[in-house]
Amino acid sequence: MYDANTRRILTFPAIRPCESVSPATLLTSLITLSETICSFKLKPLYTNAKNAKDSIRLVGNILVFLEEIRRDELVLSCEMVLSLSELHFVFQKLRFLLEDCTRSDARVLMLVRSQKVSNLFRAIFRSITVALDAMPLDSIDISYELKEVMGLINNQAFNSKLGFRPEDERVLEKFRSVLDQLEHQMNPDRKNLKRILDYLGIWGWVECNNEIKFLDSEIELERSNTKNSDLGILSTLMGFMVYSRCTLFTTVDSDAVTVSGDHGSDSCQHVITSLNVDDLRCPISLEIMLDPVTLTTGHTYDRSSIEKWFVSGNLTCPKTGEKVISGNIVSNLCIKNIIKEYCLENGISMAESGCSNRGRGNTHTSTGGSVAAEAAIRLAVDYLVDRLVFGTIDAKHKATYEVRLLSKTSIFNRACLVEAGVVPSLLDLICLKNPRIQENAIAALLNLSKYSKTKKVLVENGGLELILEVAQNGLKMEARQHAAGTLFYLTSVDEYRDIIGKIPRSIPVLMELVLEGTERCKKNALVAIFGLLKYPENHWKALAAGVVPLLVDLLRSSSQCEDILVDSLAILATLAEKPDGTMSIVSCGALHVILDVVGSTTSRASKEYCVALLLAMCKNGGADVVRVLVSNSSIMGPLYSLLTEGGSRASKKASSLIRILHDFNEKNASSATRRPVHFQEQFVDVW
Known part of the structure; x- marks a missing residue:
């Protein structure tokens, strides 16, 4: 069954109707599909608008013909059933294409693909024309007028002037110019950026962020693709949107946005906190899965383990014993993301957990994916660092929030932030008596502390005492929670375990968080204590405390x-x-x-x-x-x-x-x- 949540953009998993389907069932399904296509006329279109509207209008006209056939309960010949079956197949593709054209989070990608999309509309129109040409209207008992109408509809489809919309072409050219500037490490003109985003209906921070989240998911899927043919352009678009989000929008409604990976209220965190880690283990290897895949039986295994199972001659599901086809395995991205988040939140190394660089792509990559993307991120980081130092309170809040988002997504982003000198600025900001800024700044430091070079910079700038102060007296429990998590990552270095352990209040502060904090806060404090105990001298200190x-x-x-x-x-x-x-x-x-x-x-x-x-x-x-x-x-x-x-x-x-x-x-x-x-x-x- 078709699942709109798993289909990748501009893919068309259309299925031809079964040969044994009854004519009445086929006709009803085709009418329902046509009605779905017609419903897209109420949705906004940002690129290829004329092509989409023409296709919707064409299907609407055909729908009148289909409804009359059903109303009169006409007997359909085998040839007519074949024509309707072909029409059903083509209409499925059209529905997928219209879904993509009206997506609210894929506008920039659809702009870049607008020429390809235009060609797809033309191909679909040609296929509809072929299906209508083959339709034996004389074999069914319909009026002469309706036959004439169908002839006109066929001519309309054949003669439609579908093509690349001039407005799309002009905006696309301007967009290419901006990308060229980014690639040469030049800040694009803000007016040009705004014109492009306005054309796409991206008028606010949240809309921009939705585009980024969509591109992020596409990059993840593309990294698991052996060809990686679209990885460069997807990364470039990501860099463009991140730069736009950081520099164009001065405010963000943070109440409407959750930060996965470091925010205690994120829904994923509730899943991670309450899940049983055994559920993340492969039933075959009993290790946390690296690349979870699901069989047709509904059971999930690590890809390497189940492939070895099949190669050894087993053709059944290890748990149920049901016969399965080895090729019918589907990546379970939901479980994969939960495993990824679980490993990060619990301080489990990627090698230990099995979550290596083949895991969630953007989290472990040390490059930006393309020259333009890397340049865009560096320019955005420079802009944010300037705002952290010289901006107003509101600007500092926005900048710390952006740094928090950037620092959680990739090693490359973290490296850029550290190299740009963001750590000292964040340490200054966690001392401010501003709950929002303090929380965002310490969350950013938590994310950055996962990057090896951050730890030294943080300690050399007096960060340990400041982080302990937030852990003890943070203005919000979330800030104290992030401070405990930061201390945990610092304990991955033996030298810092010793230094932290020698600070008299370090273990008592963590114990206080275990007593007073939320579940996530308790968790962070406990793993920080565990990290400190890896240094033998801290054992007696913990016992004494x-x-x-x-x-x-x-x-x-x-x-x-x-x-x-x-x-x-x-x-x-x-x-x-x-x-x-x-x-x-x-x-x-x-x-x-x-x-x-x-x-x-x-x-x-x-x-x-x-x-x-x-x-x-x-x-x-x-x-x-x-x-x-x-x-x-x-x-x-x-x-x-x-x-x-x-x-x-x-x-x-x-x-x-x-x-x-x-x-x-x-x-x-x-x-x-x-x-x-x-x-x-x-x-x-x-x-």
């Missing part, structure tokens, strides 16, 4: 989302690797809490961290810990399930823990006849 009781309370709370439980367990597992960490966890009465989590959680990640935590506690906590585990028989089920379903590391840890428990039982049974053995010595062979 009281991290363990805080985390145990989180585990006790049934209201916490699965992600927060996973992060809490990950931190506890890290702390338990040292004896003082294990002692602190045991003294909080956490052992039974952890066992409850093992028995109740449905998340494989939670189970794996629980096993790692319990294994470390057995190593460092002695026989008392093992004795509690042995007395709790419910733990064995999750342990054995991880042996078969967990990853390689999780399976090894589960196996080690099972062996410890079995050895303890055996040695406890024979303890009366054997000398006491120090607990640490019993299991030295496990490590």
Whole structure:
């Protein structure tokens, strides 16, 4: 079935009607299709307007003929059915073309493709003429007048003066001139920019941004295409629209726009926050999917895994056993984007998660895609940096918002921003007592901190204390959330883990966010604490600050989302690797809490961290810990399930823990006849 949300622009997945379809059904479907085409006359047309209107008018005239056939319930010959079938096929293509011509977010691309679109209209008119010529009107009982009308309609289609609209040609020429200026790193005349956008009906920031989002999705799809034939022009158009958005529009209704990837209220964030990470794993490899594809059975797998499955001779869906055709696999862009966002939001490296450069194209590319696009972005960045320093308060707000958007979309954009000196300006702006500017500036720093060269610039400009100040006293919780996320990315550098850990308030501030923040804020704070613990010297600091009781309370709370439980367990597992960490966890009465989590959680990640935590506690906590585990028989089920379903590391840890428990039982049974053995010595062979 046709899905308007998945069809790429200027593609025509028309399907010829089945030969066995009844004439009445075919006629009804053709009339419905014609009515749909006629409904486009109420929609705005920005390019190829005359061609589109002529085609709609032609179909409207044919519709009168079709309705009369149905009203009179005429018997249709095989030849007439064939003609109507061909007409149905052509009308499908026309509908697709009109959908593209009336799209509100693809106007600039349709302008560039206007010559091609004009040719498509001509080809469709020729096809309609052929179908009408072949129509055996004498084989049906209609009036002579109606036959004459149909002859006139056929002549109208044959003689229609379809062509490239002069107005489109003039605007397209002006547009090419602007692109040439951008390619030579020259700022285009603002009047010319405005004339082009006005012609396309792009009169505001939101409309401009919608064009950018559309181009972004097209670039993503094009990057997955082996030919990449349209990547250059799409990137150029993206650069043009970004430059226009940054320089032409002085205000933005930010309430009407959400920023995916760094904004806590974005709907995607709710999905990412509440999802079970196991849903993102391939059922075959059990790893987070790199390129998810869906079979006709409705089940999704990683492309490489399912292709290996087919190559090995299997012709069924691994989950259902239903027979499938190996070629019938469709990219699942929705899941792909969720995986991409999940990896970025959780600080998972692309290599670790499987989300490599073959993932969402524009996020990982280090180039602009074309010479004009790169020049346009650099010119836009220079303009924004100037506004950050010298602009009014309103101009600074607009500029920080634009930087926030640019910094989240690609490595190339981040590199341009850092090279232009945006980081010191943003650090100055997060000190302003302006909630909107502070939030946008710290969100931009969060996005930029994902770029390796940003971290050094940020630290050298005194950014750590400023970011901690926002994390502690930010004017909005969203700003504090972004500050915690920025600290997490800074902890990817060992030197900065040490520096941040030496700031006395760093861990207490993050703990405060865990207590007071929203779920996303808690998440960012927890992963920042986890990042700090990668530096061994920070372990005792975290213990001294009281991290363990805080985390145990989180585990006790049934209201916490699965992600927060996973992060809490990950931190506890890290702390338990040292004896003082294990002692602190045991003294909080956490052992039974952890066992409850093992028995109740449905998340494989939670189970794996629980096993790692319990294994470390057995190593460092002695026989008392093992004795509690042995007395709790419910733990064995999750342990054995991880042996078969967990990853390689999780399976090894589960196996080690099972062996410890079995050895303890055996040695406890024979303890009366054997000398006491120090607990640490019993299991030295496990490590």
